[in-house]
Amino acid sequence: xxxxxxxxxQFDRGEKVTFTFNGQKVEGYTSETIAAALxxxxxxxxxHSQNLNRPRGLFCAIGNCSSxxxxxxxEPNVRVCVTKLKDGMVVEEQEGKGxxxx
Amino acid sequence: MIRNVEVMVIGGGPAGLCAARAASExxxxxxxxxxxxxxxxxxxxxxxxxxxxxRQYAGDRGIFIGQxxxxxxxEDPRIEVMTDATVLGMYEDGVVTxxxxxxxxxxxxxxTIVCTGAAExxxxxxxxxxxxxxxxxxxxxxxxxxxxxxxxxxxMVGAGNIGLIVSYQMLQAxxxxxxxxxxxxxxxxxLVHAAKLRRAGVPIRTGWTVKEAYGNGKLEGVILCQLDEKxxxxxxxxxxxxxDTLCLAVGLTPLSxxxxxxxCHMEFIRELSGHVPITDENLMTSVEGLYAAGDVSGIExxxxxxxxxxxxxxxxxxxxxxxxxxxxxxxEAARAELVELRSGPMGGKIRAGLVKVAEKRGEAGC
Numbered sequence: 039x040x041x042x043x044x045x046x047x048q049f050d051r052g053e054k055v056t057f058t059f060n061g062q063k064v065e066g067y068t069s070e071t072i073a074a075a076l077x078x079x080x081x082x083x084x085x086h087s088q089n090l091n092r093p094r095g096l097f098c099a100i101g102n103c104s105s106x107x108x109x110x111x112x113e114p115n116v117r118v119c120v121t122k123l124k125d126g127m128v129v130e131e132q133e134g135k136g137x138x139x140x
Numbered sequence: 141m142i143r144n145v146e147v148m149v150i151g152g153g154p155a156g157l158c159a160a161r162a163a164s165e166x167x168x169x170x171x172x173x174x175x176x177x178x179x180x181x182x183x184x185x186x187x188x189x190x191x192x193x194x195r196q197y198a199g200d201r202g203i204f205i206g207q208x209x210x211x212x213x214x215e216d217p218r219i220e221v222m223t224d225a226t227v228l229g230m231y232e233d234g235v236v237t238x239x240x241x242x243x244x245x246x247x248x249x250x251x252t253i254v255c256t257g258a259a260e261x262x263x264x265x266x267x268x269x270x271x272x273x274x275x276x277x278x279x280x281x282x283x284x285x286x287x288x289x290x291x292x293x294x295x296m297v298g299a300g301n302i303g304l305i306v307s308y309q310m311l312q313a314x315x316x317x318x319x320x321x322x323x324x325x326x327x328x329x330x331l332v333h334a335a336k337l338r339r340a341g342v343p344i345r346t347g348w349t350v351k352e353a354y355g356n357g358k359l360e361g362v363i364l365c366q367l368d369e370k371x372x373x374x375x376x377x378x379x380x381x382x383x384d385t386l387c388l389a390v391g392l393t394p395l396s397x398x399x400x401x402x403x404c405h406m407e408f409i410r411e412l413s414g415h416v417p418i419t420d421e422n423l424m425t426s427v428e429g430l431y432a433a434g435d436v437s438g439i440e441x442x443x444x445x446x447x448x449x450x451x452x453x454x455x456x457x458x459x460x461x462x463x464x465x466x467x468x469x470x471x472e473a474a475r476a477e478l479v480e481l482r483s484g485p486m487g488g489k490i491r492a493g494l495v496k497v498a499e500k501r502g503e504a505g506c
Contacts (some may be wrong), residue, residue, distance in 0.1 A: 039288070039289040040287055040288055040289065041283060041287050041288065041289050041313050041314065043314075044287075044312060044313065045312050046187045046201070046312070047187060047203075047284060047287070049287030049490075051287060070286055070288070071286065072285035072289075073282075074282055074285075074287075074288045077286075077288050077290070078286075078288045078289075079380060082271040082272055082358050083271045083357055084271070085359055087269070090257070092269055092270065093269075093270065093271050093357050093358065094269065095271025095273075095274075095358070096274065096278060097260075097262075097270075097273070097274060097275055097278060098259065098260060098275050098277065098278050099274070099275070099277070099279075099281040099282055100176070100182075100277065100281060101175065101176065101279070103259070118182035119281075120143060120176065120177075121277075125147050131427070
C-alpha cells in the first residue's frame, strides 16, 4: 500500500514501471527503491539466512545492514533498500552468498 | 591516479553539509562524499519540527532544513558534491579510497572531516529476525521518503525521541499504532512528543519490553511483558499483541569504522553510545588533520550535529590559513552554541560523555 494523503508530504513517485520478483510481475515507480516497491506490494520476505534458512526482510532501509541482499539483473549482493527501481528489472532471491559473474 | 583534495568531508548529513559549507565559506575547496544518491542524510525523512534556537533553524521541519542546506552546498562553487560514493579505506599515507560507479577512486586530502553519522541498534529476543521487525529509521524512510505505508498495525519499542516521533509520523501515514513500549521506568524523549501520542490515544507502556516475536515467514505479533526494578521480566504479565510490524527505536551507535581504520585513538564511552574517536576542542582526532563531527563522535540531536559540523569546518579553514581571524571567531561561536544546546536537563548524558572525552585527551595525544 502507498500513502495517498499526507498532512505534510507530497510524493513525486516518478514513472510507473513493471519488474519481476522471483518471476512474479510487480508494479512500482522509478522514484522508489526496489525494497519500497516490494513492501508496497506486500512482499516483506526478501531472502533466507544462509545457515538456518530463516526468512529475512529489510532492517535499516538506508544501505547499512546488509539484511536485504538480493540478486538484481543477475548481480548478487545488491542492497535493494537503496537501489532505485528500473523498468524490466529482474529481482530474485539470492542463493547463499551469490556468485559474481565474470 | 591519485587526486589531491584540499578538504574532504565524508558524509552529507547535517554535520557534513554544515562542515562543507563552513570550510568553503572561509575560502577552502571541499569535496563532499555521500554514499546515498542524494545528500541530506537522515534529514530527508524528518518531518517533525526541530528544537534549539534560531541559529539551528528551530521551528523548521528537518526535511526543509535538509533541503536548504543541500541547496546551499550544491550551489556553492567551492564545494563538489559526489553522490553514490562510498569511502572504503583510509590509509597510513593519507590516501582515501572510494567506490563510485564500480570504480575504485583514490584521493589525497589535506584535511578530512568524518561525518558518517550513526546506525540503529538492535534488540535481543526470540524471533527478532522475522521480516517485519524494522529499525524505526527504516520505517521512517519507507513512509516519508518512499511514500509507502509501512504497516497496518505496529508496536514501537522505545520511548526516546525517535520512538515517539516515528510513532506519531506513522499515525500521520494512516498506521494503527498499537502501543509504545519502553523498558525504562520513564519516557526518555521530550514530553511534547509523548503528549501528541497520548492525545491520539496511543498507550505508552513504561517498564515493559518485548518478550518474543512470532509469525510464520513474517511477523504476526509480539508477546509483551512487564519488567521489575532490576529490569527482569515478570512472569505472568505477558500480553499478546498482534501486529504486522515491530519498530525498534532502541538507540543509535556511532558509525566510526573509518576512524578505527585511520588509526584514531578510540574509546568506548557509554554516554556517547559506543566507540568514539577522542577529539580536541576543534573536533580533531588523534590523527593529524582528521576531524570527526556529528553522531560519529557521540549520539546527539541533529541540531548539535549541524553546529559540530560548522565548528569542524571553520577549524579546518583556520588550520589551512583561510580568513583566520573571522573563522576562529566562528569556531568560538559554535563552541558557545554547543554549550547552550547541551545545557538543559536533556543534555546531562552528553555532558557526562564529553567530560570522559576530555579526560582521555592526554592519553590520545589530542
